Amino acid sequence: MSGYFAQISAIVRKDLLLELRSRERIASMGAFAILAGVLFNFSIDTTTVRPQDVAAGLVWMTLVFGGLLGVGRTFQIEAQDGAMQGILMSPVPKDAVFLAKVIANFVLLFTVSLLVLGVFALFFGMDVSANLGWVVLVLGLGSLGFVALATLFAAISTGTTMGETLLPILVFPLLVPMVVFGVGSMGRLIAGRPFSEVEGNVRMLGAFAVGAVAAGAALFRFVVED
Amino acid sequence: MTGVRRGAIGLTLLGLAGLIGLFWMSFFWVSTEANQGVVQRIFYVHVPAAWTSFLAIGVAALCSAVYLWLRDDKLDRAAMCAAEGGLVFATIVLTTGPLWGKIAWGTYWTWEPRLTLTLLLWFIFVGYFMVRNATEDPDKGKRFAAVVAIVGALDIPFIHLSVIWFRSLHPQPVVAKPEGPTLPADMLATLMVGLGTFTILFFGLFLFRYALEGLRSEVDLRARRSAA
Numbered sequence: 001m002s003g004y005f006a007q008i009s010a011i012v013r014k015d016l017l018l019e020l021r022s023r024e025r026i027a028s029m030g031a032f033a034i035l036a037g038v039l040f041n042f043s044i045d046t047t048t049v050r051p052q053d054v055a056a057g058l059v060w061m062t063l064v065f066g067g068l069l070g071v072g073r074t075f076q077i078e079a080q081d082g083a084m085q086g087i088l089m090s091p092v093p094k095d096a097v098f099l100a101k102v103i104a105n106f107v108l109l110f111t112v113s114l115l116v117l118g119v120f121a122l123f124f125g126m127d128v129s130a131n132l133g134w135v136v137l138v139l140g141l142g143s144l145g146f147v148a149l150a151t152l153f154a155a156i157s158t159g160t161t162m163g164e165t166l167l168p169i170l171v172f173p174l175l176v177p178m179v180v181f182g183v184g185s186m187g188r189l190i191a192g193r194p195f196s197e198v199e200g201n202v203r204m205l206g207a208f209a210v211g212a213v214a215a216g217a218a219l220f221r222f223v224v225e226d
Numbered sequence: 227m228t229g230v231r232r233g234a235i236g237l238t239l240l241g242l243a244g245l246i247g248l249f250w251m252s253f254f255w256v257s258t259e260a261n262q263g264v265v266q267r268i269f270y271v272h273v274p275a276a277w278t279s280f281l282a283i284g285v286a287a288l289c290s291a292v293y294l295w296l297r298d299d300k301l302d303r304a305a306m307c308a309a310e311g312g313l314v315f316a317t318i319v320l321t322t323g324p325l326w327g328k329i330a331w332g333t334y335w336t337w338e339p340r341l342t343l344t345l346l347l348w349f350i351f352v353g354y355f356m357v358r359n360a361t362e363d364p365d366k367g368k369r370f371a372a373v374v375a376i377v378g379a380l381d382i383p384f385i386h387l388s389v390i391w392f393r394s395l396h397p398q399p400v401v402a403k404p405e406g407p408t409l410p411a412d413m414l415a416t417l418m419v420g421l422g423t424f425t426i427l428f429f430g431l432f433l434f435r436y437a438l439e440g441l442r443s444e445v446d447l448r449a450r451r452s453a454a
Binding site: 173 | 346352357360361362366367372373374376377381384387388389392
């Protein structure tokens with residue numbers, strides 16, 4: 001069992017180290033998030049809508065689109081030079097590869113989500129101080145569920161001739177629960193409502209994340225075989 | 227294969243006969259609903275079509291799961307035929323729904339949970355076929371499509387719950403749906419005939435498609451053999 005975790009951490013370490021040195025995906029996702037915030041600012045008519053009322057929805061939309069930008073490229077590096085073959089031929093179980101990819105992507109997306117939270121709090125006057133811990137938990141659970149689904153489908157779309165253009169078509173319908181429960185709980189937490197009011201939403205968000213990770217780990221081997 | 231074709235013809239004829247009966251019942255026999263009037267009769271097509279499209283994703287996911295396990299091409303063909311039927315019936319739901327909605331609710335579209343769910347289901351089916359057709363290696367496409375069907379079917383309870391949840395957070399105008407145990411006996415009977423008819427029709431069409439796909443793969447095989 002310790003070998004299993006060692007294998008996972010080796011792949012996670014490789015992915016994060018690559019990211020740390022190239023800063024390719026984190027830079028593009030971070031810049032995307034901030035620029036999306038700037039564009040959202042111009043899409044809100046402040047005479048009819050208060051920005052902080054719609055801010056929670058904007059945070060999640062930015063995460064979904066920005067996340068797809070980064071996670072869609074998960075297997076890009078391995079697609080070059082037959083590196084994917086190398087990983088798959090190594091004596092690592094396929095689900096360990098999947099879990100490692102999910103963890104690396106999660107670290108990435110969770111970092112970006114905290115950036116989005118900070119920047120949007122600044123841009124749209126969101127007051128997150130009252131429930132900061134819970135908001136971070138909600139973002140974490142949402143990121144995990146998103147990353148698990150998107151990583152599985154990124155592996156699929158990388159293997160098709162359509163490539164990344166296929167990813168949103170496959171993932172968006174499945175992400176509806178994450179957006180509903182995520183926005184539902186975060187909107188209320190930002191409005192200063194107590195956690196007990198959104199507990200059901202957060203539980204569902206957690207269940208969705210766990211389900212997505214489990215389904216991905218079980219099905220990933222069928223995606224990358226041969 | 228002849229058995230499959232015989233079954234297909236039998237079930238489809240039975241389904242078509244049932245459809246005539248259903249249309250007769252819903253146009254002439256069943257009493258008109260008091261609040262909505264004549265437009266409510268679309269209910270007897272709408273609900274059975276919805277039921278069939280959800281049955282279809284279940285069949286497609288089940289066949290896909292067993293396909294990934296046993297790798298029998300027949301199962302993949304069955305999953306594909308079920309998904310195709312599901313796409314057709316979901317399209318029926320998405321056409322009859324807005325038609326009914328325009329008159330009953332005054333709007334073509336509302337984010338009514340079941341309508342939303344069917345729209346998402348429709349997109350899952352579309353994704354299934356896009357993935358299937360977007361690979362150079364057909365076996366890869368079959369595996370990818372199977373994963374899409376399985377994850378889609380697993381996600382449906384979550385989607386269902388979330389869209390209901392969403393409505394409870396943002397109250398919509400009250401939607402009167404003539405459902406539940408309060409349904410009068412003649413309406414319930416018509417609905418049951420509709421459900422039975424659409425299920426039979428689905429399996430009839432499913433078997434036709436399945437037989438066709440079987441023939442197609444046989445032709446492929448023979449062409450390859452004679453080329454070699």
